[in-house]
Amino acid sequence: MRLSDFIVQHVDRIVDEWEKFAATLTPAADSMNRVELRDHAKSILLAAARDMNTAQTKAEQIAKSQGEETGKTPTLDQAAASHGELRHTVGFDLVQMTSEFRHLRATVIRFWVESLTSPEITYFTDMIRFNEAIDEALAESTAAYAERVTRSRDIFLAILGHDLRAPIQAIGMSSEILLRRAGMSDADLGYIKRIKSSSRHMATMVSDLLEFVRSRLGVTLPVVRKPMEMTLACREAIEAASAGSPDCDPVFITTGDTQGEWDRARIDQMLQNLIGNALQHGAATHKISVTLTGGDQYVSLAVHNDGEPIAQEAIGSIFDPLVRSINEEAGTHNPSTSLGLGLFIVKEVVNAHGGSITVTSNFGDGTTFTVVLPKKG
Structure with a gap:
């Protein structure tokens, strides 16, 4: 048979x-x-x-x-x-x-x-x-x-990330209240500032994790465009980054008309991750620079840092999730606290706004991430 x-x-x-x-x-x-x-x-x-x-x-x-x-x-x-x-x-x-x-x-x-x-x-x-x-x-x-x-x-990570936001926010708010108290010693103030800075880092990591999981579950990154000033957003992002790295003083140059329609919360995510990446991976002895140029229909943002360049074989995967291809051996402003999601989130935000992002990196010139965003959707 x-x-x-x-x-x-x-x-x-x-x-x-x-x-x-x-x-x-x-x-x-x-x-x-x-x-x-x-x-x-x-x-x-x-x-x-x-x-x-x-x-x-x-x-x-x-x-x-x-x-x-x-x-x-x-x-x-x-x-x-x-x-x-x-x-x-x-x-x-x-x-x-x-x-x-x-x-x-x-x-x-x-x-x-x-x-x-x-x-x-x-x-x-x-x-x-x-x-x-x-x-x-x-x-x-x-x-x-x-x-x-x-x-x-992915669903577990989404639930975990969502539930972590409340206690992290409570830590940040509590540290802010303690900083306003009078009569505290310099040592105590230092501890509280460290708690506040750490809670801010954790909040950024949780936010990145949630965006990553959202993309994995097939949900596109939502954006709500409203009129905003990109120069102001850059200044505030640099100020926030400098607060967590007091030894760093980024150079900011802005020219042209930088008013446009973007999602402010998403733009903040993009700026924080780009500037944070430059602070983390730039040479400890060199400053970073942020250059914003406004045109008729687009704005161009370039974030530059000196230091160990990105390996050429890693350039193609630099925006992939859970990838950390920067040379961790180089001297840096900050130790690595990254989940390997920062540049992935940057790419997602840029794509959601219909823009583009490129990176160049070599010895002598350093590393530059360049973002071009249309002023309107």
């Missing part, structure tokens, strides 16, 4: 074996009923059998073996993907889920071989097609499982 026909005739027997094995995958299986243990096993097997009976060219066979979409089986993919999602939901780990397919493959082959009386050359083709189908199902289940894991992690 051909393998596809065998699977159809003995599908319930095979699924019984699947159920017995799935029941051993504890602790998740301890709380699962019979239907949950069997899950999409029957659908996967019947879809695999239909796939095996479908004519396949040599090119399609090669394409399928390489994981390409050509020649894939939609019903098999759907059943396998649903299986991966549900196994994640009930608490199976990835090893347990993939072991189900290993056991299924072994069970089908064992039952089929035991039923054969004499081998035929066509059986080898059946074996190849069956293994292709199971590999395809395993790949789809694994991808769906991994996607659920990633989404669950």
